[in-house]
Amino acid sequence: MKKNAILSPVDPESGLVGRIARKAVAEREAEYAGEIRRLLDAALDQVRRCGPAGRPRVADIVAAAGLSNDAFYRHFRSKDALMAALLTDGTERLGDYVAHRMAKEPDPAGRIRCWVAAILAQADAAIAADTRAVLCQTGALGVDLVSGRAGSAPRRLAELLYAPLVEFGVRDPEYTAGLLAYSVVGKLSEYLWSEVEPTAEEVTRLGDYCLVVAAAAEAGGAPPG
Template sequence: MRRVSVCAQDHPGRPQGGACIFELASVPVHGPNQPLRAYRLDRVLDSHYFDTRPRQLCQNMILMMESTVPDRSNDVAVRIARQTLAKQEAGYAGDVQRLLDAARDVITRCGTDSRPRVADIVAAAGLSNDTFYRHFRSKDALVAALLQDGTERLVSYTAHLMGKESTAARRARRWVEGVFSQTREDMASATRALLWNAGAIGADPASGRHAHVAPLAALLREPFADLGSADPDLDASLVTHAALGKISEYVFRGVTPTRAEIDHIVEFSLRAVTTDRVTAPDSNSTE
């Protein structure tokens, strides 16, 4: 029980203009989360006089509510729900990976002769159309995801190469070698097919074929700044756009750049950020 002093107009036994002390009985309020608890007036315990004439008169009954939300951040129900969601998330991630792998294989197999249908990709993954559309709104969305996945792999590989070098010029060379690895014979067919399919997406930077520029350009920012670039962000973006355009040309021609061409591309990139001509450093190791 809780006690509270309130003004109670017209309550039996209360003198005119007085106040009463009531005993409140707890009344649970049922609901999905039971966030509130109401109280009803149980009985009058005491009353005394005071002047209430200037104030708004109170009602005979009062509903009081207080927050009763318990800390359920780690109770049994929440833990079981988290376990269920974790299992569901793992299952969804597995489905998405199967769709990505199947799409990559089917797109590479089709090459530039035809664009695969959703039904082809779903069949290769051994999943259903419902599963496909649970994760992707369209085939274009799947192709955009493949571009993003490929970009993240390329960024990781290129960053690994750059991390082996101690000078800015050599890190810039490693960057060129890393991104142009997409033109190697063992990778060119998949790169070519994916770029050809990505051509139908458009140029939306949020989900289209240009979304891969920024993370690759970010790798060049620090080396370019160390080399004295007045605007390393802009220079890195310009060099990245130029490099990716040249990569596209190489893969659609079906050729791989020679070492001399790689050297020239490195020199071009370094000249973009330095006032004097910089000779491209030689590579002491091959990957």
Template sequence: MSSKAILPGEPDPGGTDTAETIAQQTLAKRGAQYANEVRRLLDAGLDVMRRCGTRSSPRVSDIVAAAGLSNDAFYRHFASKDALVAAIIEDGAARLSGYLHHQMAKASTPEMSVRRWVEGVMSQAADDDIAATTRAVLWNGGRISDRLGSSRPSHAASLAILLREPLAQLGSADPETAATLVAHAAVGVLSDFLWQGVQPTRAEIDHIVEFCLAAVTPRSVTTEQPEPGQASAR
């Protein structure tokens, strides 16, 4: 049986392309490097933002210095400082969602799961350092929306997703809508605590939990339909 010799530069049809393998390895290394740079910029940006508080907006030069990176590294990942601030807000929301999910997983009942969710959200105002950081993030987020002419960023929707399952287990006829309403109400109350510089009391947290549980409309309760020709009440 004759065999055909594989010439240099000619890919082996039955094997792995060495060039492709090396290219993928290079991309993987570069991807890991870039991910590390982004994480350092996010953490440094949050740290500088915390130190600036609500007095001033962090500068790119301060952020890259704190991250130990260059301006080139910054603009490789973010088109502007506003883009970094938006990413910090998104990263913070993801971290909070992860924390809430972890706390809710410890609950043995849907009622306790809702309580864990409320306590986790309100924990952003229960500690002075965390409250100061969250307040600075919200302040910078508001400045972004003012410059761009957009609405202030709100992550109530992402937090609401965590409430759908326990509210459904409690018999909600529309857990998605109920979770959204509850989340927006809770985030609004949290915002009040943050800007007033006060910590929620145990009684206040209990009241918020009661409100959340009261938002559950049993499946057996149906909405009365308007008669023909009548507009539905809004």
């Protein structure tokens, strides 16, 4: 008996069925990604409006995003979860910004200095005000993230140092990068909370320190205290 090739069952993941399903999933993913982006942007705007002492409401964030409460709770269990995501989003943007700045430098020493300068640039008055407001919304989580106790921001920034440290001749680039990241992010935290911008001399001095640490690591010696 001959088999009807047209009407016979086929693998649902292949052919027309699979293409339609994948298209639907891709469209839904794009829709959800757009909603999340709008919520994050609206949350940052509301945090700016409220300042460190204010507490933005979910209703205001949803209204600013032009979305519904259902859309909000589809992606976030609570306002705290949204604020944590906002902090993570800021950390990722910082990493992208630092990487972009570093890519313009032709030599490893220059990239290390640029890495320091790009991180400390976040203490600029206009940028720092937003950062402090977000950190106040996230409570201890935010403080830990910037001071280094939580590890996410320093780890992301440390990864950017691996390649230049290898070029510099450092024997254990991961350890040295972690040491430098915690040091520089710690200084950034001091500037943020004291509401003081680092001077050009201070940025240069910290860049010098990072290169001294790298040189000591290259020689196999103990990093300076």
